[in-house]
Amino acid sequence: MTNIAKNIATVRAQINEAAQNEQRNADQITLLAVSKTRSSDELRQACATGQKDFGENYLQEALDKIEQLQGEAICWHFIGPIQSNKTRAISENFDWVHSVDRLKIAQRLSAQRPAEMPSLNICLQVNISAEESKSGFTPETLLEALPEIVELPNITVRGLMAIPASSDDPQQQRQPFAQLRELQQKIQTQYPALKQLDTLSMGMSGDMAAAIAEGSTMVRIGTAIFGPRDYSNKKQ
Numbered sequence: 089m090t091n092i093a094k095n096i097a098t099v100r101a102q103i104n105e106a107a108q109n110e111q112r113n114a115d116q117i118t119l120l121a122v123s124k125t126r127s128s129d130e131l132r133q134a135c136a137t138g139q140k141d142f143g144e145n146y147l148q149e150a151l152d153k154i155e156q157l158q159g160e161a162i163c164w165h166f167i168g169p170i171q172s173n174k175t176r177a178i179s180e181n182f183d184w185v186h187s188v189d190r191l192k193i194a195q196r197l198s199a200q201r202p203a204e205m206p207s208l209n210i211c212l213q214v215n216i217s218a219e220e221s222k223s224g225f226t227p228e229t230l231l232e233a234l235p236e237i238v239e240l241p242n243i244t245v246r247g248l249m250a251i252p253a254s255s256d257d258p259q260q261q262r263q264p265f266a267q268l269r270e271l272q273q274k275i276q277t278q279y280p281a282l283k284q285l286d287t288l289s290m291g292m293s294g295d296m297a298a299a300i301a302e303g304s305t306m307v308r309i310g311t312a313i314f315g316p317r318d319y320s321n322k323k324q
């Protein structure tokens with residue numbers, strides 16, 4: 089087994105354990121392998137273990153890999169910051185976008201999604217720890233934008249995504265994840281027509297168990313699968 093295969097097995101075992109501790113079914117938790125800065129060959133090693141979902145942050149780097157890995161049955165997720173001039177390529181090449189952080193981006197993704205493709209799955213990114221440096225809706229601006237977002241024809245709102253301030257304390261880690269879950273419940277109550285609101289994209293290598301304890305349905309794991317990242321030759 090390669091290191092990547094071993095690491096994926098370890099992460100999957102950790103997901104199972106965290107789910108069991110909460111009497112949750114691990115089948116309801118998708119492992120998203122975050123593959124930014126990783127080569128197509130490393131992604132292929134992950135695919136060989138049955139890994140299907142991959143998350144990318146940088147558009148050009150992602151487009152190169154999508155091209156090179158056409159033979160693999162990959163579900164591609166865009167999880168990075170989105171400039172509005174990049175929405176067309178994102179809507180044409182990805183299955184999911186987790187980092188929709190303003191109304192304009194949602195509108196452009198919907199307008200630019202090719203008619204022959206299925207509806208684009210989106211998560212709305214929430215700046216749940218209210219950090220100045222982080223992008224995302226606040227809970228208030230999200231509730232303001234939602235009436236327009238839910239009417240957009242070519243995107244499907246699947247849920248919420250957050251990248252909380254990091255903490256080493258498992259109890260502290262749970263708090264923003266609980267807030268995100270409560271916000272999702274509030275939205276579901278206000279918009280019963282959102283039939284596919286089933287995704288809480290939360291939890292990374294350092295806080296996965298806390299996120300699962302608070303109801304995460306998709307954990308975004310990079311370092312624990314591929315090792316520490318080297319950004320020195322990253323393409324934007």
Ligand SMILES: *Cc1c(COP(=O)(O)O)cnc(C)c1O
Nearest residue numbers: 122167292293294308309310311
């Ligand atoms: C890089 C990244 C991750 C993965 O982080 P790790 O700590 O390496 O697991 C998850 N989510 C987002 C949005 C990221 O940019």
